[in-house]
Amino acid sequence: MSGASELILVRERGRPWLRYLALGAVAIVMLYPLLWLVGASFKSNTEIYTEIGFWPAHFDFGAYAKGWKTSTEYTFATYFLNSFLITIPRIVVTVISCVLVAYAFARFEFWGKKLLFSVMVGTMMLPLIILRLPQYLVFKEVGWLDSYLPLIVPSAFATDTFFVFMLVQFLRGIPRDMEEAAQIDGCNALQLLWHIIVPLLKPAIISVIVFQFIWTMNDFMGPLIYLSTVEKYPVSLALKMSIGATEEVEWASVIAISVLALVPSVTVFFLAQKHFIEGATSSGVKG
Amino acid sequence: MAHLSLKKIEKVYPNGFKAVHGVDLEVQDGEFMVFVGPSGCAKSTLLRMIAGLETISGGELQIGGRRVNDLAPKQRGIAMVFQNYALYPHMKVYDNLAFGLKLAGTPKAEVDQRVRQAAQLLEMEHLLDRYPKQLSGGQAQRVAVGRAIVKKPEVFLFDEPLSNLDAKLRASMRVRLTELHRTLRESGQPATVIYVTHDQVEAMTMGQRICVLKDGVIQQVDTPTALYDRPANAFVASFIGSPEMNILEAQLQAIGGDAGEDGLAVLLGGQRLPLPPAKAARLRGRAAAIKFGLRPEHISAQARPQGDSLAVPATLRFMEHMGSEVFVHLSIGDQPLTARVPADQLNGLADKRRGDSHLFHLQMACAHLFDADTGANLLL
Amino acid sequence: MAHLSLKKIEKVYPNGFKAVHGVDLEVQDGEFMVFVGPSGCAKSTLLRMIAGLETISGGELQIGGRRVNDLAPKQRGIAMVFQNYALYPHMKVYDNLAFGLKLAGTPKAEVDQRVRQAAQLLEMEHLLDRYPKQLSGGQAQRVAVGRAIVKKPEVFLFDEPLSNLDAKLRASMRVRLTELHRTLRESGQPATVIYVTHDQVEAMTMGQRICVLKDGVIQQVDTPTALYDRPANAFVASFIGSPEMNILEAQLQAIGGDAGEDGLAVLLGGQRLPLPPAKAARLRGRAAAIKFGLRPEHISAQARPQGDSLAVPATLRFMEHMGSEVFVHLSIGDQPLTARVPADQLNGLADKRRGDSHLFHLQMACAHLFDADTGANLLL
Amino acid sequence: ASSLLPGCSPTGPDGSASTGAPTVLRFAWWGGASRHEATLKAVAAFEAAHPGVKIKCEYMGFNGYLERLTTQIAGGSEPDLMQINWAWLAMFSKRGNGFADLLQQRQHLALDQFEAEDVQTGMVAGHLNALPVSYSARVLLWNQAAFDRANMALPKTWEELFAAGALMRTRLGPQAYPLDGELYDMMLLSQSYVQQKHGTPYVDPASPRVAMDFAAALDWVRTYRRLVDGHVATPLKLRASLGGADKATEQQQDWVVGNWAGNYTWDSVIGLRAATLDKKQRLVLGDYPTLPGAKNSGMFGRPTVMLAVGRNSKNAALAAELLSYLLTSREAALILGRTRGVPVAKAQVEVLLAAKKLPPLELQAHEQIRQQRAAGQIALPAPLFEHARLHKFMREVFETIAYGKTGDEDAARRLITEGNALLQRIK
Amino acid sequence: MYENKKLGFLFVLPFLLGVLLFKLFPFVMSLALSFTQYDIINPPEFVGLDNYRELATQDPLFRKSLGVTLLFAMLAVPLRVGFALFIAHVLNFRMRGINFFRSAFYLPSILGGSIAVAVLWRFIFSQHGLVNIALGKFGIEPISWLADEHFSMWTIVLLFTWQFGSAMVIFLAALQNVPIALYEAAECDGASKRQQFFRITVPLITPVIFFNMIMQMVHAFQEFNGPYMITEGGPLSSTYVLALYIYDQSFRFFNLGYGAALSWVLFALVAALSGLSFWSSRYWVFYAGEKESKR
């Protein structure tokens, strides 16, 4: 951001501590579950059921160690690795395919564009659970069951229409001046995309990455249905491994692992968030 | 080969506004063509159509003999300076300049050399490391110009490229761009230039030919001096030249056998101004109502006549001092006129005040006469 | 009351670039002040600081006697025309104009009346229903101007408001803005105006005073004629006036008792040019190396002398025809000069060619002499 | 836990040391940590005994198990051997064709280890679809300490139970309730009373129709109302307001500290309920109240989990062998313990009893249930009774009762007419 | 040029394939299923419009859950979008520690449907929970949030609102595309911060506001986690949203045909509402990058 914008913001006069206070208060409401979660990882079951406060009676990292080892043949290291094996390729193909398709929708005229766009938006409106079975059958036919392919390959075809729609909306809000200049400079459509659109869309693309990361990490239903081998489980599935129906559950270790499972997502978000506010067009030429 | 040919070009904007009305224009290979015209007369629109940024609603556009109506901008071999610069905000100045070259796969060393050369030409070597948002208006404009000239295209499209520069810089840029154009031609890589400007000096000094537009219609295309001396119509006459030509409603009157021959006079603000016989000869049989045109520099305040100038008493309205010269606003009868008088030839005017009267000399040999309705030049 | 007072104003940009160096300036209530200076000299920066859009790194800014360093723009009673227009893309022209008024809670009828009035003034009534992206460059610029003038603020800040208009329109806008300023003052609501321009004519005709800036430092603040006649230094001299003043390296030489008194002469390109005694008297004891300045309009091509002008033989380089006048580029010895000659006083030059020689008359009474190092005017 | 475990073989070619392509069998179950651990061990033991056989274990928590199984069954790619709930038989195998018919594999099964009655629980339309691992029934648990505080004796009859509420309220205050249980628990308890009185459960075990007549249904509703209005059982609204109507008893603060002094629940969760009680509380097994002259205790019991073989299994015989090994072998019993409840198979029970692997309270409950069963006092409920749709309907009706949105007669009428209609639809 | 039709088509080609393979087939199949009776084990049995007839005429549960869903969407969508926009606006400036706040505000969305959220939410809204404690401070009687059919809706609406993170992030990104020069102009025009927000920011990010509105509407109509985890549809079905009902029908009652029919009704509803929004967007969404505004 240029000096000017900072000025506008700084000039928001008044007491900065007041803002901190307000933000802090809201932040506590937002953060409380995490605090509670961390606290609970040190608690006994009884404590967990009865205490709303997050401060545990005593600290014992045993729950973490125990949770990490899991009740299965593998430790969480395996499951984390699996999660990344799904997440990272998926992000890559998502970004590539969604940006391409969004670009086409926002900047090109072609036959059937309106219809396709409606179909795209429409596909998001049917409850996922009803599509689950048919999709399962498709992947069974192609023999992809119990592999990561059903979780990754559809994304390569821009089926995450949420992102496509989002990028389209962003693109439509960005003026075309720069693109025109680049066309004159000799950009073909792909170069235009790479050199101009992508930088201008950076905040939106970063959010695609962050969302896809977090959502894929959290996704339970997909892996649940397509993966049957425990060795291939991602974190989201493994997390619920030890919660039976009638057995006593050691919540502390379950929660400890839930906390650990959040670490990658939180980290990714924290690293990415400064890019949400680093738009390239925010400046332009000033007078 | 970049001969440009516009044939019956039309442009209708989606909101239904017809911006360009059947423009026919030939621009020779290597020619420096200037577009001038009032704000909103479709100069930029034409440029953008030539560049391929705007669809062509009708007619045909050829570059180098090839129809390009449906060609992408990058296939047209053009470079363009946008009126609003359109710099890439996420690239430094250097990269803004180098971008087009890099795309064309120019070797790195050559890119560097050409970028620095352009930067030097535009006096902005110290800015190469800045982002566009860290530039002043004039600096940004120079970057926009630089982005075009590093490319050495066949056709340059300049849309008011110097409007935000100070007079001095503008003068030197003017010279440099002209020289660039000349060097290119001399080195056997002639570049066709279309140059939109509002600056009279730029138009007159840079253009080999000037195209005057009004409301999307070409008024006249000709060399600067021809435009100045022989404007096709009252609009061109008033548009070229600063301060603008005085154009006044007047009557044409026959003056019976004063010197034996029957001449013509212009009746203006109660004064009868006889026309030189050469002009009068061409006007016989014209309607009485006409428009009379005389450039401010053809009215002098000096006491003695210049050539066959005509002394006419006028009332002083006010004066604008411009340093070396003074714009004198006067009126003959009820008709307002402006005279452009060198500061050292004020001839006592300096002491006069609003409403005082003074004798001015009108050089009737330089007078123009236009049709009262169509504005067409009656002397051509 | 909108007396503006800048005291040791400084500006350092976040990247460490110091754009404004201790500017001191007083602008009277109701004054029309023009800022000129080369591209990048911090005119916009100053304007933006006055507007409150840019933090003030040092010094104090007062408006109407009140320190406003930390006041928000809207509390400063200003209106601004941005160099890049900054029109609201999502509002029609009408709403762009009306926005500020609506915010101020002006009654609907009055908003409408004022918007239409401004639109009329700027000749854009037919554009009120358009969106900014449907406008041409000049039209957009007029909207930007209109947005400022509907507001009737205490201080107007104009950043090159007419740069994208054609000469004719610009001339009429110039007059209208000046009139607006006058009307406001006469109606007892004087508005202080700060007006950035690159146009010499605008600067000379509109400004009551002109402030010449260079690299963030004020060079001179004075009335137009004073600036023209008595520039504080070589920079101001060359910056004001078009084509610019000829400023050349020269030697000061004593000429022993030619007419009894010991005069001074300027040695230029091998020619010795005696100075008028009035000037010579002020220069005694100066270093030999100086800069000699002469405006193009003070060199004539005519055969007979003008006043006490000095005939000097020179070589013709080339000529630029500007319609009513011609810029003649010549050289005296190895020193290049430009003369501005009315087209009808070319006196045979028209037939001459590059390299031919001709006798020019220099009006030494109008000559300026500057310090070779500092550029300071030695005659002040 | 596991790197030490011999465990299930990973899939893929690298998984095997034995020569030739191993026969791979997929085995799916849900459960918690100890069940996983024990089962993996048992499977390893089975593998050791059957060279050339690889068991691919697809185990997970309870959440999502049914979803996955449903999808797999619909896709015809269900595991060879799978753990299921008794109630699912009615959903997946309405005509007995949802799972492999184990009778075809009887040579691989030690069916003699099961009582006929137990085998019957896995029969659908003449096909043996599954075999039970364990059997579980509803028992009454009391917090002896709480009753001591109130200076009350544990209720032994219905009348004592109905009276306990008011008494406890006067003794310990309004926050004290003799009995906790969620809506379904209370419905079952009330049904038990009706069954004792009228001799019939809600749904006819033999055919898809409501067995209660109007009087019985009305009694069902009124008994429930009596429990709640009499301050005997914790009201639905109270439970709901405390963090969800379905929140388990052991997670209730009032249970932990002894304000709620009893629970009507499965014998298999005794350990769970006991675990959170604070040190001052003491859990005991209550006598099951029985009306004089009752034909049937109305006690609600059914198999807890069962094992079934996939109908598309290519190795049904081997799957049956593994099933049999897990359910009936002594070796497996020792490894598995009571991670799936107290086993049904005779040999396994013996092993566990001998090894003293059952805690006293659970043993007691097991004994109580065994005796009732032996006396023919527990009938197998109608397969549709636990069908999710009917379940949802009953809950809905009783919820409206609990919230006072309906009169007793109306509710009873609904239970009969709408219940009948529903049963016809889902049969 | 932009009008290069082949190129545009080339870019959407992968998408076309994907849609056909992974979306359209399941789509059509689910539509086909909705005309059958299908219990997973036995092959689907064609029943024509029976499913639709049944839900239209004799399924009070459907009517109930439709009402609940509509109410939920009506409350939750504006709340979430509004809150997200407001917070994004507040978080869109530079100050010390703003990174922390941004992350903190997104956290609830990372938690998603984790058990912690369920446990915590029930805690917060329980009889002795935080909300009632807070209300108590103002002298308000404790409310049985989870047990009272009039208030239970609010617990899931608030949960939905509380997880506004992704909408916020999208808004944050969108705010970057508003040229600063416009704020400067507005400052000079005398606009207060609030006016700048409503007159400059909001109109210029309408494409993204529109996006978030549509998406959150789609999400709200399919909301499952909240009611499933917190209230299980109760009490008295006051939070028994359609998604829950569809889930029950399909995966608990094994009525896949009926579930599909329900889904398609939901689909039609959402599609109609979105269609309406798309139509209305012509009047209030401003696209700076559109070649021409066709208004």
Ligand SMILES: Nc1ncnc2c1ncn2[C@@H]1O[C@H](COP(=O)(O)OP(=O)(O)OP(=O)(O)O)[C@@H](O)[C@H]1O
């Ligand atoms: N997108 C558009 N939709 C409708 N009308 C437009 C559009 N763009 C330009 N116009 C109109 O077309 C005419 C020509 O515009 P153009 O930009 O070519 O003018 P110009 O000659 O470049 O003017 P200037 O000197 O002011 O830049 C103007 O009247 C303008 O208002």
Ligand SMILES: Nc1ncnc2c1ncn2[C@@H]1O[C@H](COP(=O)(O)OP(=O)(O)OP(=O)(O)O)[C@@H](O)[C@H]1O
């Ligand atoms: N954000 C910035 N960061 C760093 N330097 C800047 C920034 N903005 C402007 N500058 C520099 O400050 C100087 C003054 O800029 P300013 O825009 O005030 O010039 P100006 O006098 O208006 O020029 P012009 O006539 O070209 O518009 C220039 O050299 C410019 O490069």
Ligand SMILES: [Mg+2]
């Ligand atoms: Mg233009």
Ligand SMILES: [Mg+2]
């Ligand atoms: Mg500037």
